[in-house]
Amino acid sequence: MIKSKKIKAIIAMGILAVIAFAGCSSTASNQAQKSEQDKTIKIGMSGGYYPYTFKNKDNKIDGFEVDVWNEIAKRTGYKAEFVTASFSGLFGMLDAGKIDTIANEITITDKRKDKYLFADPYVYSGAQIMVKKGNDSIKSPEDLKGKKIGVSLGSNYEQIIKDFDKKNEIKVVTYDNDGGMRQDVALGRTDAMMDDKVSALAVVQENKIPLQLAGKDVQPLENAFPFVKNDENKEVIAKVNKALNDMRADGTLEKISKKWVNLDITKK
Numbered sequence: 001m002i003k004s005k006k007i008k009a010i011i012a013m014g015i016l017a018v019i020a021f022a023g024c025s026s027t028a029s030n031q032a033q034k035s036e037q038d039k040t041i042k043i044g045m046s047g048g049y050y051p052y053t054f055k056n057k058d059n060k061i062d063g064f065e066v067d068v069w070n071e072i073a074k075r076t077g078y079k080a081e082f083v084t085a086s087f088s089g090l091f092g093m094l095d096a097g098k099i100d101t102i103a104n105e106i107t108i109t110d111k112r113k114d115k116y117l118f119a120d121p122y123v124y125s126g127a128q129i130m131v132k133k134g135n136d137s138i139k140s141p142e143d144l145k146g147k148k149i150g151v152s153l154g155s156n157y158e159q160i161i162k163d164f165d166k167k168n169e170i171k172v173v174t175y176d177n178d179g180g181m182r183q184d185v186a187l188g189r190t191d192a193m194m195d196d197k198v199s200a201l202a203v204v205q206e207n208k209i210p211l212q213l214a215g216k217d218v219q220p221l222e223n224a225f226p227f228v229k230n231d232e233n234k235e236v237i238a239k240v241n242k243a244l245n246d247m248r249a250d251g252t253l254e255k256i257s258k259k260w261v262n263l264d265i266t267k268k
Helices: 002-037 063-076 087-095 110-115 157-165 176-186 197-207 232-250 251-263
Strands: 040-046 053-055 079-084 116-118 123-132 146-153 169-173 192-196 211-213 219-223 224-230
Touching: 040 087, 053 063, 063 079, 063 232, 063 251, 079 110, 087 224, 110 116, 116 232, 123 176, 123 197, 146 157, 146 176, 157 169, 157 192, 176 192, 176 211, 192 197, 197 211, 197 251, 211 232, 224 232, 232 251
Parallel strands: 040 079, 146 169, 146 192
Antiparallel strands: 116 224, 123 192, 123 211, 123 219
16 A cells, blocks of 8 residues: 555656656747747948938938838847948958848848858849939940049949959049048049949939939849858848748838838839
């Protein structure tokens, strides 16, 4: 009888242990899931690239990129934290783990694809030459020979010019400040500049800068969010892509686009 009671007690203890273990396992799983949902994504941006990312009249970060990431955060459960820095330093910050991705109209290039994982493209634009208003002598890269063209330091536009200019007949001037670059072109210090077509148009219209588009797009651009290559970021990208696809399907991406640039730049 005593042995029977002991056996029952042992069995009961075993059952309780299993339940406790299952409960701990479930709690750990829930905590892991909650932790993943509460993950903060640090998003690097220049804060000086209207209308994509800029400081508004209240000195708060604003723009197309901010709206897109705030919506992604809502749909994924991630918390979006915006980190501003000079554009030329953003990729270094990404490599060092100081930020998780960059939202500054980052063009997908073969060189960047070798180094980073990219989410799906969310903006389609073009590399555009701009010149001082009234200057009709430049319509294409061919017309830049013997002239100076400005590009943002660290951008892909310098590479576009170099790929065309095999004989080094074009002088490329790099700028850490887009405003200074536009000002130099407007004053005739630099003959032209290359920028994202949509941004160039928006800046000219917003600030009444005496610049104009020179010819057609030099080449089409697909822009996306880059991440450091690792397994964790593959999971993050999968969630970001789902959010972007849902935003495109329900019209949210188009709405954000038209809010900032009066046209839909989110479809190819």
